[in-house]
Amino acid sequence: MKEEFTLPQANLIYKPNFLQPDIAEKVFHTLHSQTNWIQEAIKIFGKEMMQPRLTHLFGEKSYTYSNITMNPDPFPEILQLLREKLENFTNNRFNVCLANLYRDGQDSMGWHSDDEKELGINPVIASISLGGARMFHLQHKTKKELKQKLVLAPGSLLIMAGETQHFWKHQLPKTKKQVTPRINLTFRQIIG
Template structure:
């Protein structure tokens, strides 16, 4: 099911069953067991701490955020297949895939926008969710009363495009609920 999430100054499309369950399970298992997941230190409000999740970068270009410079690993075959499918749906090209592993409910991603300069003016971020379902939050940067939250399902695709990153921030908060491990794949285009 494809749903356009109607928010001002944003272009968001959510496709619930983007990947068939069998292929989604395969991609999750391969990445979960065969990826060299890393946990890097990050500075938050001047204090250094370990990121509350594990990461890896696949693709052709390095990527940097929050004073972390990630070097890419080759895109595994299952991600190449997934990328082709995403590029068809989004009518866009991607050259990196940032993978995040959320081991349990205590792993999270704080409020942020994907607005790094190397992503260009209005980047398209194609975000695939695999594994345990988690709640995703959005909030307008200046009109704080504008908020949205919804569950990201196994095998789903969330496309954030247009001015979304200029006006909105998003997060994947911690949860006390028992949740299965989750892998999030964000396909992006790094500009030269």
């Protein structure tokens, strides 16, 4: 099943069963235990604080966001196989994967757009969710009444493409609900 969203000025596709449950679970446990997760300091409104999630960059290029420059480790075999599956599904090339570990409901990512210059115009962001399900929010940048909420299930794929990053921002909010750890793999193409 593939579900396309009809949000204005956005190109979104959600595929809830991109990975079979046993494969999604294997990838989660492998990455959870074998990745050297780090927590970076970021500046928000001029104040430095620790990012409320753990991250790791894999791939072929460095990536800079929120004044953090991450240098990648090579794709491990398990991510190389996922990258090939994604490239076949999307007909796009991806040269980095930003892996995010949300340990519990207090780990989050605030409102932002993936609109860094090194992603080019109209980037394709392919996001695979593993582990616990979490709520994901989208909101139009100028028409605040335009909103979308979506539960990102384990093994699901969310693709944000076209003008989505120009007109929409997104977040993974904190939750007081009991949630299990979640890994989010965001594949992207760094240009230059």
